[in-house]
Amino acid sequence: MSKTTKDIDLYRRLLRYVQLYWRMFLVSIGCMVVLAATSPAIAALLKPMMDGAFLNKDPQMQIMVPVKFVLLFALRGVADFASGAALNWVASRVVTDLRADMFQCLLFLPSRFYDHHVTGRLISKFSFDVLQVKNAATNAVTAVVRDGLAIIGLLCWMFYINWQLSLISLVCAPLIMLVVLVVRKRLRKMGRKVQETMGDINHVVSESIHNHKLIKLYEGQSQEAGRFVLTNEHNRRFMQKYAVAATATGPIIQLITAVAFAVIVYIATRQSAAGVLSIGDFVSFCGAMTMLLTPLKRLIGINEFLQKGLAACESIFDLLDQPPERDSGTRVLGRARGQVEFRQVCFKYNTDGEDALSDISLVINPGETVAIVGPSGGGKTTLASLLAGFYQAGQGSILIDGVDVRDCTLVSLRANIALVSQDVMLFNDTVRNNIAYGAMHNSTDAEVEAAARAAHALKFISEMPEGFATVIGEKGQRLSGGQRQRLAIARALLKDTPILIMDEATSSLDTESERNIQAAMETIKKGRTCIIIAHRLTTIENADRIVVIEQGRIVQTGTHAGLIKQEGVYARLHRVNFNES
Numbered sequence: 001m002s003k004t005t006k007d008i009d010l011y012r013r014l015l016r017y018v019q020l021y022w023r024m025f026l027v028s029i030g031c032m033v034v035l036a037a038t039s040p041a042i043a044a045l046l047k048p049m050m051d052g053a054f055l056n057k058d059p060q061m062q063i064m065v066p067v068k069f070v071l072l073f074a075l076r077g078v079a080d081f082a083s084g085a086a087l088n089w090v091a092s093r094v095v096t097d098l099r100a101d102m103f104q105c106l107l108f109l110p111s112r113f114y115d116h117h118v119t120g121r122l123i124s125k126f127s128f129d130v131l132q133v134k135n136a137a138t139n140a141v142t143a144v145v146r147d148g149l150a151i152i153g154l155l156c157w158m159f160y161i162n163w164q165l166s167l168i169s170l171v172c173a174p175l176i177m178l179v180v181l182v183v184r185k186r187l188r189k190m191g192r193k194v195q196e197t198m199g200d201i202n203h204v205v206s207e208s209i210h211n212h213k214l215i216k217l218y219e220g221q222s223q224e225a226g227r228f229v230l231t232n233e234h235n236r237r238f239m240q241k242y243a244v245a246a247t248a249t250g251p252i253i254q255l256i257t258a259v260a261f262a263v264i265v266y267i268a269t270r271q272s273a274a275g276v277l278s279i280g281d282f283v284s285f286c287g288a289m290t291m292l293l294t295p296l297k298r299l300i301g302i303n304e305f306l307q308k309g310l311a312a313c314e315s316i317f318d319l320l321d322q323p324p325e326r327d328s329g330t331r332v333l334g335r336a337r338g339q340v341e342f343r344q345v346c347f348k349y350n351t352d353g354e355d356a357l358s359d360i361s362l363v364i365n366p367g368e369t370v371a372i373v374g375p376s377g378g379g380k381t382t383l384a385s386l387l388a389g390f391y392q393a394g395q396g397s398i399l400i401d402g403v404d405v406r407d408c409t410l411v412s413l414r415a416n417i418a419l420v421s422q423d424v425m426l427f428n429d430t431v432r433n434n435i436a437y438g439a440m441h442n443s444t445d446a447e448v449e450a451a452a453r454a455a456h457a458l459k460f461i462s463e464m465p466e467g468f469a470t471v472i473g474e475k476g477q478r479l480s481g482g483q484r485q486r487l488a489i490a491r492a493l494l495k496d497t498p499i500l501i502m503d504e505a506t507s508s509l510d511t512e513s514e515r516n517i518q519a520a521m522e523t524i525k526k527g528r529t530c531i532i533i534a535h536r537l538t539t540i541e542n543a544d545r546i547v548v549i550e551q552g553r554i555v556q557t558g559t560h561a562g563l564i565k566q567e568g569v570y571a572r573l574h575r576v577n578f579n580e581s
Helices: 003-019 022-055 059-108 109-113 119-161 163-208 213-218 221-273 279-300 304-319 380-387 410-414 431-435 444-454 458-462 482-495 512-523 561-568 570-581
Strands: 340-347 357-364 369-373 396-399 418-420 497-502 531-533 545-550 551-556
Touching: 003 022, 003 119, 003 304, 003 340, 022 531, 022 551, 059 119, 059 380, 059 531, 059 570, 109 396, 109 570, 119 163, 119 279, 119 304, 119 357, 119 458, 163 221, 163 279, 213 221, 221 279, 221 482, 304 369, 357 396, 357 551, 369 380, 380 497, 431 444, 444 458, 444 482, 482 512, 497 512, 545 561, 551 561, 551 570, 561 570
Parallel strands: 369 531, 369 545, 418 497, 497 531
Antiparallel strands: 340 357, 340 396, 545 551
16 A cells, blocks of 8 residues: 555544534534635735725725725634634544543553553543644644635736736746755754654653652752753754744745745836736735745645644554454353463463463362462463463463353453552542442442441541542552552452452552451452452462462472471572562
8 A cells, every 4th residue: 555545534534523524524614715815806906005095095995995904804813713712623523522532441441552552652542643633634724724725816816917917927936945855854854853852851750749758759850950951952953943943934935925926027117117917916916926925835735734634644543443352252151160270371461472371170169268489580470471361372261160261251250350569559539439430320328438447448448538530549548558469359359259369469559558458468369269369479388279270380389388398499489588578
């Protein structure tokens, strides 16, 4: 597919969003046509003003011409306002719809997508790319319709007055276009540099805000200030170069126009002396030629807006075209008893990479607590991710109560699983809404309070200024690590699932917080199948069974006491863990 064909397809796809608001779009186009028609009308009024009102001193013309000017500019103002307001209304609606579709798409993308895409770039699609689409759409439509029609109308009027002078004025057009194109290349190059250095400024500021405690602790203020000054200065230099290139365009175009105007004046005076051209014709012609420059310049620069908009469209539609998370299951899994079986499971994150899991076979009985331990990177968390359906096993199968998870709908599968991880997932919302999240949003206050009490979280929640209505900040930053974990446990308790996954939930907590979490875990484990992925081995000594995974394979299985006697991987890990403690 050629680049031109691809660009046309992108614009057609964008127009599908515009079609929803075609009535308002037609209002904008209609007003632009009216606005474009006023340009040659203004030039045409200059002829009776000079010939009738000034030279012939016609009293009627002396009244009618000013009145017509006022009415014409009033019409022009109304049409300009209406076209701009209507077009921006349509553009803002399109941006809103694009953002809504993009966010809806994000919610259903598979985990693999997030593994390979940077968060900042995804956010940039919402904050920057869609605005480029809006700017391109408004500027492109305005230039093509309003400026294009205005140029055609003015040229027709100029040829109507004097075709010889019109041909001379057209000689300027290629020279002006050449200047604009040369300068535009410079502007685009400097514009990219300005954007890059602005990104550097945002990066430095973001890092400084995020690491403000580290900066204060290590007295890094002068170092960070130096980084910012250097980055800020680079941005200033490119902005200055951009401004110089942009400023140079005007004088050069004015010089070309002045030379052409001088030639036109010379020829016009000769024609006037011969009685071919009146003063009114000359003034009207010059007025039309002057009015021609502004829309011509905008029309020449349309390509820059189009390219920015098409690049943004390509970025946005690339996201919208991403396939959603695969949900090929048709069986609705009711409330499970909690038996989990991994049957010869193999998995790799990248098709050409090494196996993250290899030939994993494991049966976990209903109500059993099984701890998964092993060195970092051994595949412990991967096992939990496969069970929750975040990824699908490359080989083998995973069964819940004898049913292959691939045959189950994702909604019914995940309705049976709760997850509490080391990296607690909380929102900048109230305590209540973080506990009663998603499908549990309609839980009663009594149910939410009971879950918080069972998670040993009710005490610190009641001490907050607004209790359950307290907003906890981004990622729960207004809470301690232990408090965040207990909210996550309360959420899992409220969900009341038969299968619970605890993914290193106490690995980074102090002793007191860990004790509270352990007490909450004892509550949440009752009557559930629990899979505990542990870093601190002291937290899983009482597990019914311990499974040791190393390099994606199960190397040991047994109780704590039995594995210690075997003097294998678990015993080695336990000694290291004990020494760290």
